[in-house]
Amino acid sequence: MLTQLAAGAALLCPCLPAQAVSHVFLVQNSGWMEPFYADPASQFKPLVTELAAAVTQPGDRMVLAAFNQSLPGAPSPKALMSARVAEGAVRAQVRDALAGLQPARKPGSSALADTDLGEAVQAAIGTALGGKPGLVWLVTNNRNSPHNDQATARRNREFYQLIHQGGGIAAALAYPLKMPVEGTHFRADGLMLYVFAVGEQGARELDALLAAGRIAHVITEPPARLKPLDRATVRLVPRKVENAPGVSFSMAPDGMLRADVAPDANAPAAKIGWNLENTMYPYTIASATLAARSVLGFDTRDIRLDDASIRNLAPGHSEPLASVMQLPVAQLPGKWSLDAIRSAGSAFVLPGRIELQLSGQRLELSQTFRRRMEALFPGDPLPDIFVPPADIRGSRAVLPIEVRVHYGMAPLAALMGGALALTAALGAAAYAYARPRKAYLTVDGEPRTMMARAGTTQPVYDKAGAQLAQLKTTIFGHQLTGLREGAQVRLGR
Incomplete structure (x- = not known):
């Protein structure tokens, strides 16, 4: 059934260099996609071309395949190209591979082919990637209807169960895109791009793509997170620090929280005001209970929160959160210690983290996203099932922190002065000892x-x-x- 895809995928199976990443691009060509191929103004194929050029790098392996629903004599997915990415060659390769692609028809019939999203994704993971880490990109009109099954809600639910419960998928994002097109048989207003990170290495690569803004070069819409929904769901941003002379907080460009501490600071605790931001688009945190702690060196302490609950925090929005955090004063070296002397003119760094635990978490699809989906896919029941699994009742966010103590040059200068004086005294003693x-x-x-x-x-x-x-x-x-x-x-x- 997957013979042609397997033939192309065979190039992905040999051991690749550790830095090489595998990409599988699945492009839907079932009957429901007819207007995206027929409309002369359609940006469907240019979108796929530019996306592949943006997210791949020289040395990556990639497969481009068309999919609908596999039938005897008509395997699906069907590989259109399989190659190692070469510098400057991807755009032309993908454009040429897509040039002749048209909606598929059922074997021995004029009827247009049906769609099976789950089958396509499973084939990409199991066959094209061979169970190894990588990224699967799925471009679809979001109509999941094998054998022209009109029970799209059930079929979509099966598809999302594959995403949430499929052990191989470590992370998943969805980009709903506005693309009005009209063909001979159908018209459509929107297109959906999914990206599935297979394995933890695939998840790291997806994070790197997002951080570098390479997807945003082509798609400016924010991605809807499908998975994971149990970590990195909120972000803490410090606003102010009170009652801690000599202590200041700042955010580094890489997201690291830095606490700069004067060497003579001795406050045992600091009142810190945060902005707690919901980073889990498109979900509103309807309710959750908060608990926090700091881990600095070998010291773990609870962080006291003024309000230990969240209510109706919309995606991208934030609310103030006051806390009292114990500072590791006892663990910081004194200005005359060896660590301080070694750090003179720079900073002694004590690494750690702040852990925020959300329990009893209840998520709701934001109304803004629901309305957007209804506008792009009218009549599609997808928004009703675009919800997290019921068993996700908690999440955890981790904020790396560095406590940095800045020591001046005075202790080192004093030590060097003492060393010079001692050297001079020893020299004088040696001369006195050796002189006749x-x-x-x-x-x-x-x-x-x-x-x-x-x-x-x-x-x-x-x-x-x-x-x-x-x-x-x-x-x-x-x-x-x-x-x-x-x-x-x-x-x-």
Whole structure:
């Protein structure tokens, strides 16, 4: 049934470099899509062409396939091209592959082909990608009607069960697009683009595409999130900090929260005002209970929230949230510590995170999105089932944080000054120890001068060569030892 797609997909199965990403583009060509092919003003094929050029990079593997519903003698999906992406070649390749594509007809009949969205997605994941990570792009008019089944609500529900319950799909987005077209048999107002990230590597690649704005180069509409709905559902943005002299908060361009702490700050806690933003378009958080904690170094502490609940927070909207957060004062090194000395002129960084848990979460499809879907797909019951699974009753958001203590150069300068002084003192001591010294003696009534270094012991002789004593020299002076009985020897003149 999937022979032709499998033949093209075979190029995706060998081991690829770790950075290579696989893309499968599924383009619907069933009867319901007739106006998108027939209308001379249709932007359907140019959209697919520009999308493929925007999201792929040289070295990626990609398959472009048309799909409707598989029947004996008419396999679906059907590969139109399969290649490794080359620099500057994708646009022309996709344009040429789509040029002759027209709505398919059933084998041995003039009737236009039906549609099976689930079949197409399963084939892309299981056959084209071979169960490996990648991205599946599905372009459809959103009419899921195998065998011309008019129970579209049930068929759409089956499709969304595949999305939410399919273990291979780690993330999914939907882009409802306005595209009015008119053909011989039908007219349509909208088109739907889905992207399914297969595996965690696929999810990371999708996140990278979104962060880089590469999809937004072609599609300016915000994506509707289908999956996951249990993490990164809200965002915390700091507004102000109170009762914490020497502490300030800011957001880094990469989304990291930074707490800059003066080295002499000793406030045990800070009152922080946040903006809590719903990032889960197109869902309104109708209600949820909040709990938060901070994890800094080896220290985990609860964050006290003034209001531990959310009510009717629409997507893209925010509401103020006040909190009291314990600061890790005891864990921060003192200005004279080794860590502080090492960080002089820069910052000592203590990494951590703020965790926000939403429990008892109840989501509702936003009315704005519902009206948009009804306008683009009139008569389609999809908005009624475009809802998260009932078992998703909670979510978790994590905000990375860095506590940064800025140490000046004074401790390091003082340490370097002390080290220089110690070095000088040691040098002076070494010189004093090694320098020869004069020792004045009187031997048998005659003055005598001897040269001696600290740490040495020398014999003292009389005129006949007999040893009378020993001269011991230290850094503190000289002394006579081993004096022979009756010898006339003394220090000095």
